[in-house]
């Protein structure tokens with residue numbers, strides 16, 4: 001069986017958390033991607049390269065003085081950014097370079113240490129065909145010309161798109177394997193909802209929608225599948241349907257703490273190898289089947305979810321299953337209005353469209369607690 005299991009103990013961490021709960025809320029971090037410093041244009045003087053070389057969301061980039069010939073002995077840098085959560089699409093509409101000494105390089109990331117998506121030295125591209133896609137929000141393009149041959153250069157359009165369904169995201173599914181789901185039949189209903197409805201149209205893949213599974217089987221234990229263990233939709237579906245192997249009788253898993261479901265979203269504490277890509281939004285979907293057992297339980301969950309949302313920039317979506325849940329209260333652990341849902345066990349599939357919409361939706365006002 002390739003789906004290896006990983007058991008993680010959180011006992012030490014729990015006692016720390018108990019000591020510090022209810023949560024003192026950390027300062028709200030601004031909604032910024034984490035990007036390292038970038039290279040400067042040192043040494044290239046005025047050459048026709050754009051001085052303001054940040055290019056946002058969509059537009060057109062052309063070689064210096066296009067459509068007149070570009071100057072000799074230049075190196076231009078173009079930093080290109082897609083909308084948050086989207087990737088870049090490039091389309092060359094003109095291409096006339098001395099392919100030997102003059103060349104374009106598009107790096108699949110924010111710096112020149114990232115893999116080359118297009119061109120590069122010695123690539124000898126004479127006419128790019130087709131449309132290119134970056135795998136994250138960022139790309140760097142450089143244009144180097146050292147030949148003396150006059151040529152008219154290039155023009156390309158760039159835009160922000162999704163190349164996956166529901167959209168390019170890293171998604172963590174926190175599946176509920178605790179006795180609070182009420183019965184094995186309910187546990188199976190949860191799996192059925194996910195495998196048959198929720199993910200049915202997802203484009204799962206390394207550069208597409210990446211999925212990590214956290215099956216919560218006790219307050220202190222989870223079984224994890226990193227995205228490389230579920231590399232495509234059929235494997236993902238197979239693994240989810242097979243979770244009954246790990247939970248043959250959900251009523252055995254009678255830890256009662258609700259907060260454990262919110263503990264796994266951030267990389268540092270979870271060690272869950274979420275392995276998020278930079279420039280791709282991260283979404284945690286938590287399946288809840290009970291109300292918090294007491295205030296302390298609730299405040300601990302608040303602290304975890306707050307950290308996910310504000311320190312790690314994760315979008316948290318809660319799905320309350322069953323009819324006895326205080327959806328509003330549990331919803332406070334989500335990313336805000338429009339990011340929490342509830343339905344009876346037999347009606348979970350009615351949530352499919354709205355949850356998929358929320359996965360792709362941007363930040364709205366009223367961000368939870």
Ligand SMILES: *[C@@H]1O[C@H](CO)[C@@H](O)[C@H](O)[C@H]1NC(C)=O
Pocket residue numbers: 091092093131
């Ligand atoms: C790319 O550009 C060509 C024109 O050069 C155009 O015909 C084509 O529709 C464009 N493709 C996209 C996806 O924008």
Ligand SMILES: *[C@@H]1O[C@H](CO)[C@@H](O)[C@H](O)[C@H]1NC(C)=O
Pocket residue numbers: 121122
């Ligand atoms: C390009 O080709 C030249 C000469 O063949 C070689 O010296 C150089 O290492 C090559 N560069 C790359 C990045 O492959």
Ligand SMILES: *[C@@H]1O[C@H](CO)[C@@H](O)[C@H](O)[C@H]1NC(C)=O
Pocket residue numbers: 251252253254
């Ligand atoms: C949890 O379940 C086990 C096995 O059924 C049982 O022995 C134990 O008493 C239960 N614990 C609680 C707190 O209900």
